[in-house]
Amino acid sequence: MKYFIVLYNTFLWAMIISFIMFKNLWLEMRMNIGLCFFIIWALLFIIFIFINNKKHIFEKHSIFSLINLIVCFIIALIILSPSAILYTPSSIIRDGLYAKRLLKLNTINIALFIFMFGGILIILISSLNKKFNKK
Amino acid sequence: MYKKIILFACLSVMLISCGNQASNASSNSQLTNSIGSAILRDNGAEPVIINADKKEIIIEAIVNGKYFTNPSRHHGIVFEGGKYGDRAVLIGLSDEREVYQALIDIGAIAGNNLKLEEYTKVSKNVDGQQLDVYVTWDGLGKEIPFAEIIKSDDVRDMDIRFGGNFEAAKDNRTGCILCLDSCPIAITSDAAYATAELENKKIDKFIREDILPKDGERVSVIFRIK
Numbered sequence: 001m002k003y004f005i006v007l008y009n010t011f012l013w014a015m016i017i018s019f020i021m022f023k024n025l026w027l028e029m030r031m032n033i034g035l036c037f038f039i040i041w042a043l044l045f046i047i048f049i050f051i052n053n054k055k056h057i058f059e060k061h062s063i064f065s066l067i068n069l070i071v072c073f074i075i076a077l078i079i080l081s082p083s084a085i086l087y088t089p090s091s092i093i094r095d096g097l098y099a100k101r102l103l104k105l106n107t108i109n110i111a112l113f114i115f116m117f118g119g120i121l122i123i124l125i126s127s128l129n130k131k132f133n134k135k
Numbered sequence: 136m137y138k139k140i141i142l143f144a145c146l147s148v149m150l151i152s153c154g155n156q157a158s159n160a161s162s163n164s165q166l167t168n169s170i171g172s173a174i175l176r177d178n179g180a181e182p183v184i185i186n187a188d189k190k191e192i193i194i195e196a197i198v199n200g201k202y203f204t205n206p207s208r209h210h211g212i213v214f215e216g217g218k219y220g221d222r223a224v225l226i227g228l229s230d231e232r233e234v235y236q237a238l239i240d241i242g243a244i245a246g247n248n249l250k251l252e253e254y255t256k257v258s259k260n261v262d263g264q265q266l267d268v269y270v271t272w273d274g275l276g277k278e279i280p281f282a283e284i285i286k287s288d289d290v291r292d293m294d295i296r297f298g299g300n301f302e303a304a305k306d307n308r309t310g311c312i313l314c315l316d317s318c319p320i321a322i323t324s325d326a327a328y329a330t331a332e333l334e335n336k337k338i339d340k341f342i343r344e345d346i347l348p349k350d351g352e353r354v355s356v357i358f359r360i361k
Contacts, residue, residue, distance in 0.1 A: 025208055026334070029222060084204040087350070091201035095221045104351035105200045 001126050005061045006048045008119045012072040014041035018092050019079045034096025062127035069120055168233065170240040175232040175305070177216040183229045183237040191359040192237040194312070196225040198342070200350025206339030209314055211281075211325070212356060217310010224285070224342045225270075225354065231312045234358075235301050235322045238264070243360055245299025249319035253330050260326045261317035263297040265361040268313065268323075270347075272354040281356070284347055285315070289338045291327040295358075298324050313356075315340050323358065 018037040021027050051057060080088050090108035094100065168174045169185050176182070184193040196212055202224045213223035214231045227234075239245070246263025253259055269278035282293040295313065303320045304311065311321035316328035333340065348354065 022205070025206065025337075025339075028205075029207075029209055029219075029334070032221065034221075081204065087200050087204050091199075091205075098221075100197065100199075100215055100221055100226055104349075106350070 001123075002052065002061075003049065004119070005065060005123055006052055007045055008123065009065055009068050010041055010044035010048055011115075012068055014038075014044055015089060015092070016072055016075055016079070019076060019088065022088060022092060023079060032095050034092045034094065036096075037092050038096045062124050065120060065123045069116065168237060168240065170237075172236050172240050174230075174236045176230040177214075180214065180216060180230040180233070181228040183233050185237050185240055187241050189359065190241045190243075191357055192234065192241060193355050193357050194227055194229040194234060196227045196354050196356050198347050198350055198352050198354060199224055199226050202340075202342045203344040203350070204341070206341055207315065208333040208337075208339060209316060209318070210311065211285075211313035211315045212311075214310035214312060217308055220310045223310075224340070225356065227310070227312045227356075229312075231304050231310055231322050232301070234312050235299070235304065238266075238297050238322070238358065241360060243297045245297050245301070247299040249298065249300065249317060249330060251303060251319050254319050255331055257329045257332045257335050259317060260329050261296045261298040261324045262326070263299055263323075266295045266297055266323060267357075267359045267361050268293075268295050269357040269359070270354050271357065272348055272352065278357060279346065281313075284343050285340050286343050287338060287340045289336075294326040295323055296326045298322065 014037055017040050018033050021031070021036060022033045027033070048057075076085060076089075086109065087105055089112060090105040093108050093112070094103050094105065097103070166174050166176050168183065170187065181195050186192070194212075197215075199221075207222070207224050210219055210223035212225045212227045213219045214227045214229060214234075215221075217231060220226060235245075243264040243266065246261055248262040249259055268281035270281055270284055271278045280293075281295070285293075298318065298321055300318070300320055300322065304322060307320050309320050311318060312323065314321035314324040316325055316333045317330045318324040319330065328338070332338070
């Protein structure tokens with residue numbers, strides 16, 4: 001489970017970094033922000049798995065992940081406009097996967113929605129399970 | 136055990152996407168178009184439809200929903216196999232080098248007046264054959280001028296020219312078929328804006344969600360000699 005928690009939280013951070021890069025039109029015109037997103041996500045994942053193994057920063061992982069999701073959502077709304085939030089994250093992922101013809105933005109939006117809310121649900125449920133098991 | 140499998144799968148998706156460059160880069164120099172001219176076309180690219188009588192060519196493109204709400208400052212139509220294939224308001228499905236040959240075949244005269252060194256500063260406007268560019272799609276029943284699918288605070292009459300730039304296009308493989316300001320690499324571009332004008336003056340261009348079909352839908356783009 002700890003791998004999934006790190007994967008989930010680093011996904012949110014990588015997305016925020018990608019949004020900042022995406023809003024820089026000079027970068028957006030010249031670089032594949034989607035590719036940058038996947039590289040940043042992979043790097044953050046490896047770094048935080050390593051850190052977590054030593055310092056257990058995700059000890060209260062359910063509260064941490066929930067707050068992280070809310071904070072990242074608010075930051076995303078500030079960086080992007082509410083209308084752009086429907087297109088930008090999915091277009092970043094599509095560009096990174098080189099799936100222009102294969103995937104429509106709506107399809108990626110559905111997958112993202114399932115990952116974001118399904119992910120936080122899985123984390124919360126596993127945390128509750130742990131508490132019950134301890135009792 | 137299953138944790139390791141999940142971890143491996145997730146990392147694989149991340150890393151595969153990093154290395155998943157477009158694999159259709161090979162080209163076949165033996166190909167000819169419907170007129171019989173030798174062309175360069177990447178594998179998987181769709182052929183350009185040439186109508187010499189009407190002096191028009193038609194290419195297929197995909198609506199890029201990213202630019203409904205996010206601005207572009209340069210790329211109008213870019214071939215999907217090109218370097219900037221995912222950064223255009225319309226993703227072209229035909230090879231930009233074939234588009235060049237098709238325009239030559241219908242009698243368009245290339246401008247070839249811009250140099251790559253002028254790319255970063257506001258300097259010259261693209262020259263060449265004036266073209267009318269229209270967009271249409273299944274069920275629409277009419278042609279819409281390309282200018283009407285673009286929205287911007289800076290409104291100028293679009294003046295699309297056959298810039299040519301074949302050598303630059305072939306060397307750089309950006310995929311640019313139509314740029315929204317004068318471009319020394321694109322096959323065609325808008326002479327209403329000088330080189331790098333959109334970026335230097337921070338002029339944003341969006342596509343109109345209220346006119347175009349949804350993201351991912353196919354449209355046909357018609358280039359016709361004026």
